[in-house]
Amino acid sequence: MDKRLANRLAVASLSIGLAAPGAAHALDASLEGIEGDPADNLETYLDGLDADDYSPQRLEAEVRRLAAESLRVYGYYEPTFEVRFDDPDAPEEVTIRVDPGEPVRIERLDFDLAGGAAEDAPFRDAIDAYPQQEGEVLLHAPFDALRSQLSGLALERGYFDWRFTERRMEIRPWAHSARLSLALDSGERYRFGPVHFQGQHIETERLQALAPFHEGKPYLAANVATFNQRLGQTEWFGSVSVRPLLDAGIGQLALPPAPIGFLNELDVEGLTATAVPEPRLSATALAAVATLEAPAVPEVPIEVSVTPADRHQFEVGLGFATDVGPRLRFSWDQPWVNRYGHSLKHDLYLSGPEQQFSGVYDMPLDDPRRDSYRLQYGLLNKDNEDTETLEASVEFGRRWQFDNAWEQIVYLRTTYEDFTQADESNQVLLVYPGVRWTRTRSRNPTFPRWGDRQQISVQYSSEAWGSDAEFLRMDADSQWIRSLGDDYRFVGRIGAGSIVTDDFTNVPPSLRFFAGGDSSVRGYGYESLAPKNADGELVGGEQRLVGSVEAQRRLTGAWWLASFVDTGDAFTDWWPEELNTSAGLGVRWISPVGPIRFDVAHPFDSDDSYRIHFAIGPEF
Numbered sequence: 001m002d003k004r005l006a007n008r009l010a011v012a013s014l015s016i017g018l019a020a021p022g023a024a025h026a027l028d029a030s031l032e033g034i035e036g037d038p039a040d041n042l043e044t045y046l047d048g049l050d051a052d053d054y055s056p057q058r059l060e061a062e063v064r065r066l067a068a069e070s071l072r073v074y075g076y077y078e079p080t081f082e083v084r085f086d087d088p089d090a091p092e093e094v095t096i097r098v099d100p101g102e103p104v105r106i107e108r109l110d111f112d113l114a115g116g117a118a119e120d121a122p123f124r125d126a127i128d129a130y131p132q133q134e135g136e137v138l139l140h141a142p143f144d145a146l147r148s149q150l151s152g153l154a155l156e157r158g159y160f161d162w163r164f165t166e167r168r169m170e171i172r173p174w175a176h177s178a179r180l181s182l183a184l185d186s187g188e189r190y191r192f193g194p195v196h197f198q199g200q201h202i203e204t205e206r207l208q209a210l211a212p213f214h215e216g217k218p219y220l221a222a223n224v225a226t227f228n229q230r231l232g233q234t235e236w237f238g239s240v241s242v243r244p245l246l247d248a249g250i251g252q253l254a255l256p257p258a259p260i261g262f263l264n265e266l267d268v269e270g271l272t273a274t275a276v277p278e279p280r281l282s283a284t285a286l287a288a289v290a291t292l293e294a295p296a297v298p299e300v301p302i303e304v305s306v307t308p309a310d311r312h313q314f315e316v317g318l319g320f321a322t323d324v325g326p327r328l329r330f331s332w333d334q335p336w337v338n339r340y341g342h343s344l345k346h347d348l349y350l351s352g353p354e355q356q357f358s359g360v361y362d363m364p365l366d367d368p369r370r371d372s373y374r375l376q377y378g379l380l381n382k383d384n385e386d387t388e389t390l391e392a393s394v395e396f397g398r399r400w401q402f403d404n405a406w407e408q409i410v411y412l413r414t415t416y417e418d419f420t421q422a423d424e425s426n427q428v429l430l431v432y433p434g435v436r437w438t439r440t441r442s443r444n445p446t447f448p449r450w451g452d453r454q455q456i457s458v459q460y461s462s463e464a465w466g467s468d469a470e471f472l473r474m475d476a477d478s479q480w481i482r483s484l485g486d487d488y489r490f491v492g493r494i495g496a497g498s499i500v501t502d503d504f505t506n507v508p509p510s511l512r513f514f515a516g517g518d519s520s521v522r523g524y525g526y527e528s529l530a531p532k533n534a535d536g537e538l539v540g541g542e543q544r545l546v547g548s549v550e551a552q553r554r555l556t557g558a559w560w561l562a563s564f565v566d567t568g569d570a571f572t573d574w575w576p577e578e579l580n581t582s583a584g585l586g587v588r589w590i591s592p593v594g595p596i597r598f599d600v601a602h603p604f605d606s607d608d609s610y611r612i613h614f615a616i617g618p619e620f
Contacts, residue, residue, distance in 0.1 A: 191297050239307045550565075
């Protein structure tokens with residue numbers, strides 16, 4: 001390196017070091033004579049105060065100013081302070097002895113409502129809930145909170161012409177008293193006006209039916225948010241925006257500037273330029289202004305802007321479970337196929353013992369989120385244990401979603417099944433109606449700390465309408481998840497089913513009961529628990545009963561330890577003489593792709609000493 005260049009760099013570095021300011025340090029404060037919220041607030045005010053930014057005299061004045069300001073919000077307007085620094089020339093700590101003095105007390109509270117808000121309960125409730133009364137020590141925060149609450153209510157409930165006619169906190173330190181006055185004139189409450197849609201590809205009437213309000217009803221911001229949410233839940237749109245048009249209908253009465261003409265555009269020296277006319281009002285506009293009257297009830301139109309969702313959506317999923325081994329799922333979703341909002345979903349599932357292709361054509365009714373007709377179809381091939389079956393089915397039903405989160409589906413199903421179960425082979429055609437109720441609730445669906453799921457179904461088949469078997473089948477399952485604190489989680493399951501029939505041989509394997517596996521009785525193979533024939537082959541059961549209790553304890557972060565006991569079986573006659581039971585330990589890891597469950601279960605009623613269960617995905 002050149003010697004002169006090195007010298008220049010050294011000088012530059014030294015200059016930079018000399019120019020750099022000293023390291024800033026906050027002034028530590030300790031307080032005497034005061035405690036509680038006023039003391040905490042005083043410390044907050046002094047936090048970050050840098051002694052290096054002030055001379056010793058200015059620093060003491062700044063400490064006194066901040067301390068006095070911090071105590072006013074708690075009603076202390078005449079405090080006295082004794083300020084001591086550890087080092088007058090370079091202070092790092094300050095001790096403040098505080099005498100707060102006599103506090104200011106509320107002499108008068110004067111809150112008033114005018115306009116529509118005077119008869120609107122939430123406004124009156126807000127005033128009635130004011131936490132202070134006359135005679136109490138003044139606190140600033142409740143007054144500020146009430147002011148914000150009233151203005152927020154005005155906007156939320158459609159009082160768009162609101163204003164405070166009085167907003168005063170009158171402090172009299174010499175008299176140790178305060179007078180608080182707050183008066184809101186809300187004006188008239190706006191009503192919902194017409195709804196205007198932009199960009200929709202679904203019939204307007206179908207979208208309008210989703211609105212939780214009608215034109216002419218009192219405005220409520222929550223209804224606008226609900227409307228936005230409902231439109232998004234239909235899955236018809238890629239984006240949804242619902243907003244009130246507060247400035248709708250305001251026309252421009254001013255005319256554009258009149259042309260100045262060719263002569264006036266000339267720049268002639270010595271001539272005074274003709275002034276360009278200002279925008280003016282036409283005679284028609286003036287007459288219109290003279291006749292304008294404010295509407296008796298103001299209204300606010302609603303603008304809805306949407307963009308269509310992708311018409312074809314594809315998803316591929318890979319997984320593994322000890323029940324079925326590797327599994328692949330491919331779905332093709334068409335969230336809308338026509339202007340009525342009909343949708344179509346296809347699903348292909350592949351695993352070692354089971355391959356299935358299914359689809360659902362959904363035809364929404366008045367409320368597309370909750371009410372629809374459904375046409376379902378599917379093909380299933382299954383080869384597991386002693387079961388071989390090929391099934392084709394078509395189902396048509398009506399779906400309802402209720403306010404209590406229960407979903408009901410009433411349907412008519414036709415199934416053709418060619419099967420071999422143990423040493424029995426058969427081909428059956430079944431036509432049977434059914435009803436199914438389901439409900440799923442959870443908080444954080446990936447790894448819920450609270451949730452439950454229930455499913456109940458009833459099916460009836462009769463030879464009277466052409467079915468090859470006559471039976472009544474009932475099935476019910478319930479699962480709960482509850483937590484205790486942040487580190488304990490409990491999971492419980494119970495399930496039961498029953499088939500009432502005089503001809504069990506014509507009931508296909510898809511409707512018979514089996515138990516065992518990852519989500520049934522761990523420690524036993526997938527669907528390996530059921531009545532057997534003389535050769536020891538599974539024939540399936542007419543009854544089912546399973547249950548499980550699991551306790552989980554967080555080890556660290558996303559890792560949990562689980563212990564469980566499972567019991568259950570599929571059998572012929574109710575009640576079974578004994579149930580197959582297992583117990584074990586497991587590990588749960590909340591991975592980025594979903595919970596991963598690894599269990600080691602010991603069956604008490606089997607020759608196997610243990611069985612490993614592995615699965616990816618949430619419990620629900």
